[in-house]
Amino acid sequence: MNFASVIVDVPAKQTDKPFDYEIPAAWKNLIKPGMRVVVPFGPRKVQGFVIDIKEEADYPKTRKIVEVLDLTPSLTPELLEVGHWLTETTLCFKITAFGAMLPAAMKAKYEKEILLVKEEFRDSLSQDVQPYFINSNSFAWSEAEKAGILPNLQKEIEKGLLEVYYKVSQKGNRKTTRYIKAALNQKQLLEAAEEMPAQARKQKELLEFFSETEDAAFTSQELQAAAAASDSTIRSLVKKGFLQEEWVESYRDPYADRRFEQTEPLSLTEEQEGAIKPILQKVEDGQHHVFLMYGVTGSGKTEVYLQSIEAVLQKGKEAIVLVPEIALTPQMVERFKGRFGSLVAVLHSGLSTGEKYDEWRKIQRKEVKLVVGARSAIFAPFENLGMIIIDEEHETSYKQEENPRYHARDAAIFRARKHNCPVVLGSATPTLESFARAKKGNYELLSLQGRVNSRPMPEVSIVDMREELRKGNRTMFSTELLEQLRNRVEKGQQSVLFLNKRGYSSFVMCRDCGYAIQCPHCDISLTYHRSGQQLKCHYCGHEEPMPSVCPECSSEHIRFFGTGTQKVEEELAKVLPEARVIRMDVDTTGRKGAHEKLLSAFGTGEADILLGTQMIAKGLDFPKVTLVGVLAADTMLHLPDFRASEKTFQLLTQVSGRAGRHLLSGEVIIQTYTPEHYSIQLTKQHNYLAFYEQEMQLRKQYAYPPFYYLALVTVSHPDLLGAVSASEKIVSFLQAQLQVSTQILGPAASPIPRINNRYRYQCMIKYKRENNLAAALKAVNERFQQEMQQNGLGISIDLNPYQLM
């Protein structure tokens, strides 16, 4: 094959298509689809993905590929297809889609080297490359390129003798550990020991030590401890050929120092049996199918996942488990590692670039069979997938809020269809969209209606905070909550206190004139941070010091309003000084590993109360927690978002689900200013089905998903007028293109009308069936191309938006 079709890394409309390049003779058989190359593009050289190899070019004049970046395709043929699909369904550039599927270490320009996979492979290397590895087990990529031996190296890579490695310097390089083992058999070792001169007593002893171990390998520290052998003793014996060294790669395993206790499959409850049977059937048949497992909190969904995965692995296949970032707690990881040990890779944002890359390589090298990870783990380069599980499928973090704006659920179903394997979506509070699909029969509904071992659902009581105020209670704790908290401390039981921070800002306000301090760029309130007395903007990062007097009226009564976890902690110390409190929020969990430390401290009973934000709502399972308090249940009800009620119901149900999961029964106290709201009342009743029915009626009435589809076009511009006029033009253009039954709302100022000195306008498209939508939106991009490049106009298009700000 002589030519390669390349998608170049120039994210723009005109370049969003393959360009043909000639493959230089030396690389004829080397270059394959899915590999990255460097090609000349205009006066520059740019990176690109090879998507096809062909005999003839589409154009007579082609230029040559100047550099190869991979010797093994970094995207499998199936992932190339996923890339094309992402482009079509999210309207992003092809290059953006391909890039999104690779770990960051491979995107940036890190130095590369070719490594000998194992010391003993050196002799197996072919004659033409062996000389480069005589004195070392690595060889710089740039040198290899100069020497023109990349094709030769590729052959060795395919044989598994060599590998390409990215040196991500920020966090230490690839770690190897030296092991020492015998180079002779037992009898020879004893003979060698006999012949040792008397003064080499240490060497003699070490040989005798090895003669008693069967083929085991030791680190020098271990030999030091077990046989009092010094490094020089070891070295002399290696030199003499009696012992040998071996370098074994140790991955930067973030869980390396944790021991996971091996767990055995539990015998399933009747309901679990009922749910797992149809899943196992599809695994057995190798058939694509989507299941929605609706199981109340504590119903044992995880055990169903674990045993389904077991069946997949037994068929020699692989599995992906997606878990919301926030729920990727050590507890969650432990449950998978405990069952499947080193077959599990873990991918989440807490890992460094290097650590993520290491986990990804384990997948690429087929060293693991299962990945547990957040959203982007859906692109794990497995080639023989047997199942995809999405836990907490209702979580909005499965939607990526930047290009490509994909939803992991859709990507999962696309991949599973290709692999003929089932998808399991699990939740105690499924999205209305998924539940509606299950009711229609598009997904198969599996229900777990009770908790394991008939444990009761927690008792939920609702406290009207307006009443509390009328009664003269000005603190943030109702009488009932305080009493119950005290009661748990006395009984030696634990409590979880949840403060909803989403849509809730601890802003600074003057009590005399009502002036609230806002970001000068973003039209939103600044948030008060106690450490450093700073005010910060959460959109653009603007910071300023906390003023001592009101900038408007010079009153001294200016202070922060609303409640942060720190404030709650302070108040708690006043009203309940005997309680030991662990606070978990962005401030206390910023440092790596802090999250785990705090949770495990709580788990071992070092505190009575765990106080936190969203990050404690998910996946926690502590036996001694018998009380859950929700401090401000309705702050989220008032977001400018049609899903506000659904999100409130989901969150309250999830938080309540943390109580009484084991022997002790649990109680939940929800404090609210709108106790009559159905999403709060139905949480109390644990009635998802009623919530579903009621919310569906509203969605129907106001033409929202799942009855209608949405698309959101957001226009941004440095001038207000520019934003208004562009969005008006877009609306009238779309009106002409789309069917009359499709509603186009706006243009209107976005709920956040200005971010980073750019004005924002939006229009929302509501439609039932609209064949022309993708084409019309692409046309919008094309029509405004010039303005986008020259006048600073920005257009972002979100199909199925989840964030409407």
Ligand SMILES: Nc1ncnc2c1ncn2[C@@H]1O[C@H](COP(=O)(O)OP(=O)(O)OP(=O)(O)O)[C@@H](O)[C@H]1O
């Ligand atoms: N078959 C079983 N026999 C005994 N205990 C079980 C069984 N299945 C699950 N459990 C236990 O029940 C508890 C709840 O299970 P699990 O955490 O899987 O529930 P879940 O449905 O995932 O809940 P949530 O949605 O709240 O996360 C766990 O402690 C788990 O070990």
Ligand SMILES: [Zn+2]
């Ligand atoms: Zn004032």
Ligand SMILES: [Zn+2]
């Ligand atoms: Zn700002």
